[in-house]
Amino acid sequence: MPDHEWNDFKWQMRNSIKTVDQLKLHIPLTPTEEQRLKNVTDVYHFMLSPYWMSLVNPDDPNDPIRLQSIPSGKELEVTSYGEADSLDEKEDSPVPGLTHRYPNRVLMYTTNVCSMYCRFCTRKREWIDGDFQMTRPQLDAMIDYIARTDAVRDVICSGGDPLMLSPVKLDYVLQRLKDIPHVQMVRLGTRVPTTLPQKITPELIDILERGKKVWVQTHFNHPREVTPTAAEACLKILRAGVPLNNHTVLMRGVNDDPFVMLELMHKLTASKIRPYYIFHCDQIKGAEYFRTSIAKGLEIMEYLRGHTSGLAVPTYVVDAPGGGGKIPVMPNYIVSVSEERWVLRNYEGMMVAVEEPPKPLRRLRRRRDRRPVEGVARLLSGDQPSLIPEHLLRYTRRAQHADAAQPTLVPHA
Numbered sequence: 001m002p003d004h005e006w007n008d009f010k011w012q013m014r015n016s017i018k019t020v021d022q023l024k025l026h027i028p029l030t031p032t033e034e035q036r037l038k039n040v041t042d043v044y045h046f047m048l049s050p051y052w053m054s055l056v057n058p059d060d061p062n063d064p065i066r067l068q069s070i071p072s073g074k075e076l077e078v079t080s081y082g083e084a085d086s087l088d089e090k091e092d093s094p095v096p097g098l099t100h101r102y103p104n105r106v107l108m109y110t111t112n113v114c115s116m117y118c119r120f121c122t123r124k125r126e127w128i129d130g131d132f133q134m135t136r137p138q139l140d141a142m143i144d145y146i147a148r149t150d151a152v153r154d155v156i157c158s159g160g161d162p163l164m165l166s167p168v169k170l171d172y173v174l175q176r177l178k179d180i181p182h183v184q185m186v187r188l189g190t191r192v193p194t195t196l197p198q199k200i201t202p203e204l205i206d207i208l209e210r211g212k213k214v215w216v217q218t219h220f221n222h223p224r225e226v227t228p229t230a231a232e233a234c235l236k237i238l239r240a241g242v243p244l245n246n247h248t249v250l251m252r253g254v255n256d257d258p259f260v261m262l263e264l265m266h267k268l269t270a271s272k273i274r275p276y277y278i279f280h281c282d283q284i285k286g287a288e289y290f291r292t293s294i295a296k297g298l299e300i301m302e303y304l305r306g307h308t309s310g311l312a313v314p315t316y317v318v319d320a321p322g323g324g325g326k327i328p329v330m331p332n333y334i335v336s337v338s339e340e341r342w343v344l345r346n347y348e349g350m351m352v353a354v355e356e357p358p359k360p361l362r363r364l365r366r367r368r369d370r371r372p373v374e375g376v377a378r379l380l381s382g383d384q385p386s387l388i389p390e391h392l393l394r395y396t397r398r399a400q401h402a403d404a405a406q407p408t409l410v411p412h413a
């Protein structure tokens with residue numbers, strides 16, 4: 001087809017793949033698989049733009065792009081812990097569609113339409129209601145709550161996908177929020193730049209820019225999603241003065257590998273998108289097969305922190321069941337502690353003693369009681385400042401520098 005069609009999001013939407021019969025034209029399916037998928041799609045619908053489909057490797061049933069988007073028979077296998085609303089979002093809802101869980105920020109549900117239906121979605125429960133957008137009065141009720149609740153400084157518009165709202169409605173929401181003085185920022189959580197980047201049109205950019213307080217939270221999960229087309233769409237958003245932060249969901253078979261995650265974080269930062277969160281996969285009915293252990297997430301974080309730019313290291317969070325909110329988890333960097341010092345370790349395994357500031361009233365440990373100690377206790381005792389693992393590349397480099405002639409510094413005349 002001509003480029004102008006491919007680059008037109010309306011063409012992409014008109015030609016999106018929504019039925020198993022259409023899917024068969026793109027990927028091989030046995031008759032049994034076909035029947036299984038029809039059973040799944042009776043419960044959980046799907047939709048792929050031709051653009052997204054072009055990223056799928058049709059010959060690989062375990063392709064990470066495919067796993068996220070093409071229905072799987074596993075969606076109907078229920079486990080003991082999968083829940084429709086594992087985060088109890090409905091419990092913390094003062095007005096329908098609005099979740100007020102944290103002191104100064106609210107989550108606003110705007111539509112359940114998405115540019116793709118991710119198989120791992122936390123809001124899968126909403127899909128059975130069919131496509132809908134919040135009506136103007138429903139949006140007004142949420143915005144009125146925000147307007148009369150001074151504590152709210154940060155509004156997160158989610159869904160579904162707020163960038164799938166009609167432009168008139170999106171503009172209306174952003175303009176009303178712009179006019180509420182205590183609202184300092186508005187975040188739009190969206191997968192449009194990833195799955196339907198053609199929809200980032202000049203008209204949409206204009207709406208985001210006019211919204212003044214807008215930030216966009218993108219959602220890329222695999223390095224192959226960060227295509228030149230997606231990166232270009234993100235750059236257009238950045239040019240409108242809208243900062244970009246990314247969410248990633250940790251998923252079995254998709255990105256549960258430290259080097260895949262590292263590559264994703266590098267591609268994001270190379271496109272000026274700041275990795276914000278890696279989410280542990282929620283306990284969602286119909287998406288259990290994507291879950292990894294928390295240990296996998298910690299292992300990944302160990303491969304990121306220190307090994308690459310701090311800006312490329314997101315926070316790994318577990319969204320607590322029962323409405324506890326997001327809880328950050330990371331490898332342990334605190335090795336030990338006494339009243340005088342902390343023993344911390346860095347990513348290389350180097351352990352250092354960090355002195356506490358002196359407390360005038362603290363009784364100092366008497367020197368004569370001290371006996372020689374070994375290992376970590378030696379750092380605690382103050383006898384040694386650090387413990388350094390052998391064979392660190394950094395120390396090999398230092399040795400090389402020491403051998404090289406030092407340049408002579410000539411002061412300016």
Ligand SMILES: *Cc1c(COP(=O)(O)O)cnc(C)c1O
Nearest residue numbers: 099100101102105106107156326
């Ligand atoms: C994630 C979330 C927020 C925002 O959390 P941040 O840590 O500020 O990004 C707010 N409300 C709800 C209900 C959330 O799930």
Ligand code: SF4
Nearest residue numbers: 114117118121160191
């Ligand atoms: S874009 Fe977000 S809300 Fe929509 S299906 Fe994917 S994860 Fe769920």
